[in-house]
Amino acid sequence: MKKHSIALMLFILHLIVISNTNAGLVPSATRVIYRQEDPSQILLLANSNPYPIIAQIWTDQGERNPESTHTPFVITPAIFKMQVQEIKSIKIIYNQDQLATDRESVFWLNLYEVPMVERSKLQEDHLNLAMNTQMKIFFRPKSLKEMSIDQRSKNLLFDIITQENQQQLSIENHSAFHITMLNIKLKSAEGVFPVDNTNQEMLAPFEKISINLKQFNMSNIQPNEIEYTLIDDQGIKNTYIQKII
Structure with a gap:
């Protein structure tokens, strides 16, 4: 619990630094290192947009396809709403599919966001810009010795x-x-x-x-x-x- 609290505080400080320069769905890390012995990995996400969004999260092999079934990870929750400045966590779980044991494997985590539209504005002309951010998941088998x-x-x-x-x-x-x-x-x-x-x-x-x-x-x-x-x-x-x- 203490470890997650420290990570959350550091993430909030990170958001304060970038709040005036960047917008979007911001992750708490630039990559995910998933060791085979880990039961799961937690990633924090923050909505730094000036509007609420709907987020969809999935993994693939770089093709940016939410229907991809060729990766060994489950994301929960996979679809959710986020209010302005809200922070949520997602859990990445390895499903135990067989992967290479003598080397690291890489997959892509997709952070897809769509602005939410108020019902009263559905009939108005407007442009909704969806955005997809990709980051790498590096999977490390137990047999792989860590290397700096x-x-x-x-x-x-x-x-x-x-x-x-x-x-x-x-x-x-x-x-x-x-x-x-x-x-x-x-x-x-x-x-x-x-x-x-x-x-x-x-x-x-x-x-x-x-x-x-x-x-x-x-x-x-x-x-x-x-x-x-x-x-x-x-x-x-x-x-x-x-x-x-």
Whole structure:
């Protein structure tokens, strides 16, 4: 009970900070870490809109479809009303479906909101804007040993390779965890060169990706280091600098 009270107080402080800048259905975390041994996970939601809403919550694999049946989670309650500034909690429950035991799995939690309309205004011309916010649920099996964000960074391998006559940045994730990577920069004596990985921000466990470097004249650049930012379990950004092999 004490733990939930502290979480609620921190969430209220968070809402006070963002109340003048953001609106919408605001969650108390940026991601959900669901360990297999957890009976459930509680997520707080706040309606920071200046109007009441109806919220619908579901999980899927990224397709934004409330009819999806391909995820191992039950959400309760799934549909509910929220008044202005109201805070409610939802419970996320793992239904014990079989998932990978040697690596983390990822699913998406959808927070769908629709403004409520007064009966007296139903005949008037108005525009109702629905909004869907997605956040990740990372499921960690019991057999998976916890690894800090610093340890995960040490499980990344970077290299400059040539494929089809084009130089590419190769990134290998040797960990059993998903890794979200932002702000990649190649560093050399010639300067600092930002690398666009907009469509490849999250590496799956044991995945290897290649990012095309065609925007650079690599014959004039000899990068020896790479700088990048990783997002940890609390949604905090951590920046690292690593040698390129």
